[in-house]
Amino acid sequence: MAENSRPARPVVLGQNQYGKAENRVVKITRDGATHHIKDLNVSVALSGDMDDVHYSGSNAHVLPTDTTKNTVFAKAREHGIESAEQFGIHLARHFVTSQEVIHRARIRIEEYAWERIESSDANSKFIGADEVKHSFVRKGQETRLTEITYDGEQWQVISGLKDLTVLNSTNSEFWGYIKDKYTTLQEAYDRILATSVAAQWRFNWTDDEQKMPNWEKSYEQVRKHMLQAFAETYSLSLQQTLYQMGSRIINNRSEIDEVRFSLPNKHHFLVDLEPFGLKNDNEVYFAADRPYGLIEGTVVRDGCEARIPVDMTNL
Numbered sequence: 001m002a003e004n005s006r007p008a009r010p011v012v013l014g015q016n017q018y019g020k021a022e023n024r025v026v027k028i029t030r031d032g033a034t035h036h037i038k039d040l041n042v043s044v045a046l047s048g049d050m051d052d053v054h055y056s057g058s059n060a061h062v063l064p065t066d067t068t069k070n071t072v073f074a075k076a077r078e079h080g081i082e083s084a085e086q087f088g089i090h091l092a093r094h095f096v097t098s099q100e101v102i103h104r105a106r107i108r109i110e111e112y113a114w115e116r117i118e119s120s121d122a123n124s125k126f127i128g129a130d131e132v133k134h135s136f137v138r139k140g141q142e143t144r145l146t147e148i149t150y151d152g153e154q155w156q157v158i159s160g161l162k163d164l165t166v167l168n169s170t171n172s173e174f175w176g177y178i179k180d181k182y183t184t185l186q187e188a189y190d191r192i193l194a195t196s197v198a199a200q201w202r203f204n205w206t207d208d209e210q211k212m213p214n215w216e217k218s219y220e221q222v223r224k225h226m227l228q229a230f231a232e233t234y235s236l237s238l239q240q241t242l243y244q245m246g247s248r249i250i251n252n253r254s255e256i257d258e259v260r261f262s263l264p265n266k267h268h269f270l271v272d273l274e275p276f277g278l279k280n281d282n283e284v285y286f287a288a289d290r291p292y293g294l295i296e297g298t299v300v301r302d303g304c305e306a307r308i309p310v311d312m313t314n315l
């Protein structure tokens, strides 16, 4: 057989590519008290001289997918994420120019957009700004919910929302918890706190003699108070934040007697970049999707009954 010619094969390998898909990288850039967030889902697909690994199992030309994952996180720190396009171009160039055997890189990126949470009047006077500088709500509408029950005499209206995703890039700690022989969690003194809020609230309008609430205004105000309480609470646990969100609603909205929350703790783990000689001072995070802590609870006006079914909020 002539050198470089391929052996005759009855079955021939066609197009192929490989890499790590869906690297969930969150980059926080701190400009004093003002934080900026970039939240990406980055998928890497590489192709090149990959015949051998398929035909014979030789890995000599394989840059491990694990390395492509590490590269995404390290480059987020080293190069920064100005835009998804700029980051994708940088990554693709890196893979193709740093490894002779890689001839083509395809980088696909989904970007999740966030906007800042507006401050309450009291807090904006306190911090001197209309927005909380480290608090964000995911763009895109949440789903609004309602359930109405009528038995010919009494009304029960429970309204709510789901998929309202919020994030604080600072002002969250978690420490002082039970440690048993299975505990490995390190105490956190400055962590990301993120959740996708599912909440339901019960109106105290129960009969036609009572003045009916303004449902539209009520929804808008509940949502606002919920977001502001999330943003403005210095949190020692998601449980504490849950209670603050509920009590802010109960204290500000006389038409509501009870709120129930189901709050998944959307964990963001600081990526260890030390092996690549990089410091990671609360900048680059891996946004894990599962498993997640699930924090649930009811907040009720003193003297009122809790009637929202415990397992309703996950629907």
Ligand SMILES: O=c1[nH]c(=O)c2[nH]c(=O)[nH]c2[nH]1
Binding pocket: 174, 185, 236, 237, 238, 239, 265, 293
């Ligand atoms: O806010 C939190 N509450 C918990 O109960 C908990 N448990 C955990 O591992 N992390 C956290 N965070």
